[in-house]
Amino acid sequence: MRGLVIGERYRLDEPLGCGGMGEVYRGTDTVLDRQVAIKLIHQKHIGDDEVVRRFLREGKLTARLDHPGVPAVYGQGLISEAAHPLHGQLYMAMQYVDGWNVDDLVASYHPLPIGWAVAIAAQICAVLHHAHQFSVIHRDLKPGNLMVTSDGFVKVLDFGLATALGDPSQSKISMTGVPVGTWLYMAPEQFGDGSEVGPATDLYALGLVLYRMIAGAPLFDTRSYADTMRGHVLEIPESLRAFRADVPQDIEELVRQLLAKAPDDRPAGALEVYRRLLPHATGLTALPGAIGSELTAARMYAGVLADSSSEATPAARFTRGDLDRMRRRATGLARSAQAGEAIDLLLDTACQAAMSMGSDHADVLEVRLDAADLMFGNGRYAEAADAFAVLVGDLTKRDGKDDERVLNIRRREADCLVCASQPNLGLAKLQDLAVDMDRVFGASDNRTYDLRHQISLLLDGLGRTPEAIDALEELIADVSHELGPEHSRTRLLTNDLERMNRKL
Known part of the structure; x- marks a missing residue:
């Protein structure tokens, strides 16, 4: 395959290695006249949806990681020319590392x-x-x-x-x-x-x-x-x-x-x-x-900052004042429409503070919660869900699984999953949470009612309207028994039930 040109610019020069998913070649970008590494998916995997998905995902993830320790991705695509010997194969052109x-x-x-x-x-x-x-x-x-x-x-x-x-x-x-x-x-x-x-x-x-x-x-x-x-x-x-x-x-x-x-x-x-x-x-x-x-x-080039870095010596103790100052700075960045910078600052602050104050310190956990909330508020739902999940684990170890804050963050995690195109997983977590909230707060607690109402609406939104109606009817019976049929909450739930019934 030496000498073949793919993507109208990348020439295959010599093989560098072979793995389970594909082959890697040293090549030349004929447009910019530079060496590149070219990864080809094996012909036998062209019809394997999982392998193709991984290959395409690798390009996207690697390109997202703009870091000097990760090779740059120059391009990725399908060899579509019908007469090309590698027709139908996927390729990825990357920085060549010698x-x-x-x-x-x-x-x-x-x-x-x-x-x-x-x-x-x-x-x-x-x-x-x-x-x-x-x-x-x-x-x-x-x-x-x-x-x-x-x-x-x-x-x-x-x-x-x-x-x-x-x-x-x-x-x-x-x-x-x-x-x-x-x-x-x-x-x-x-x-x-x-x-x-x-x-x-x-x-x-x-x-x-x-x-x-x-x-x-x-x-x-x-x-x-x-x-x-x-x-x-x-x-x-x-x-x-x-x-x-x-x-x-x-x-x-x-x-x-x-x-x-x-x-x-x-x-x-x-x-x-x-x-x-x-x-x-x-x-x-x-x-x-x-x-x-x-x-x-x-x-x-790398040594200029390394020589002046505080990491070269034992890190100074990160104080409560440092933490408060960084949180205020992050708040200012967020208000100035620089949410990404604010999130990065909060995450770095949490890491530094954890080194001095401990990863389970209340103030460190607050900073991590601030970062997760900011991710959620700015549409970074998948990252927020993961951040909330880690917080749930850390707070559960410290305060127990029945702590009100742990339960609240579990609900935020589930909400993030729903927004991150994982509604079924979010629903499952909300249903598990409902069982725990019923046990901790009681079936007639407003927090339990609110969660059960949310679950019924989510079921309806997922097209599972009969299940949503069953859940809502049970909730209405409980609320009516506790608060009365004319209570505003009962009427709100009844309106939703009527709307769902009209859909059937």
């Missing part, structure tokens, strides 16, 4: 110096932090998907299995029911139904990558699928210091936390991991043939 993948780097320079292992992991954290802010979970982070350039910069590749939390079109398991990911680098929750997959899933994979770089071999290598799964789900990893005495104690502890079996037991986020790694990213001498030591133009 370097070594981490697997090859570790194989050639084992043992990899601690400083370089940490520096690579810290750069991965920067990409993950950015991706997670967009609710994008990679799900297939592994050494083969990580490229290190001759300048020492890391590029995270292959978002083909990535998922955007809250997006109904994106599955957490394949249509065949097989868990998504690569055995050796999958988190325990990926071997289940995928319901717990989230940012912590990528952190587990990062822990496995860091383990591989330091120990020189994957954690559960040379095993069958069943044995690998058992290792991830049940076994305690062997200490890194059993392999190398030069592993710092806090790096040992960090890897142990990253590899915790339960997502909630892992570090709070990629930003926290980055800050814990950074003090150890030192002594970065050349790795001959792979990474140079000279001051290149790229290092000069």
Whole structure:
């Protein structure tokens, strides 16, 4: 296929690699005269809707992540020319990354110096932090998907299995029911139904990558699928210091936390991991043939801000005053129609405050709630639903599942899902919530009545009008018994019931 031109501009020059979904070629953009990487979907997958969906999704998600640690996407499309040898195939043109993948780097320079292992992991954290802010979970982070350039910069590749939390079109398991990911680098929750997959899933994979770089071999290598799964789900990893005495104690502890079996037991986020790694990213001498030591133009550019960054030294304590000041600034941004900037500021503030005050501190939770509310108010429903869901989990651990605030945020999460084109999931969550509110507040509480009314209206909106009528009739009977048939609430419900009956 060498020499073929696709998309009227991209020439295939030489194959770079082949995976389960497609092939990657080094190519040339003949319009701009630059090297590119061209990914082609395998011919055998053209009729596979799931594979095609993933390929198209990869282009969109990767393009959304405008970050120096993610290759840029130049274009994606279908080869439609009937006479073309690759007619009907999908392609994606991306930034060409010249370097070594981490697997090859570790194989050639084992043992990899601690400083370089940490520096690579810290750069991965920067990409993950950015991706997670967009609710994008990679799900297939592994050494083969990580490229290190001759300048020492890391590029995270292959978002083909990535998922955007809250997006109904994106599955957490394949249509065949097989868990998504690569055995050796999958988190325990990926071997289940995928319901717990989230940012912590990528952190587990990062822990496995860091383990591989330091120990020189994957954690559960040379095993069958069943044995690998058992290792991830049940076994305690062997200490890194059993392999190398030069592993710092806090790096040992960090890897142990990253590899915790339960997502909630892992570090709070990629930003926290980055800050814990950074003090150890030192002594970065050349790795001959792979990474140079000279001051290149790229290092000069990146070094300007790095040299003045407060992250190079232990972070100053984030105070209540700092938090209040940032919240006021975010409020000002939101009022000035800069909601995106306000949300980013609130999320960053919550991360910084959590480092000093604790992730479950009331003020930190308030900032996170502000960010979620702002997402919802600005139409970022899927992101808001995910943010509310995480808050529900954290507040439940702190205050219990029957806390009124927990119940209120559960309702907000469900509302977001309805607005995010997931009405059936939102309905299911509202119905579960109704059971709990009935138990906590009582069947005759106004909050319970309001929720039951909302559920009936949602059922009607989903075209399930007979079910909506049944639910509304039960609600009217309860309200009429408690408040009387002439009460304004009873009359409002009766009007809705009459409207629904007219539709049948």
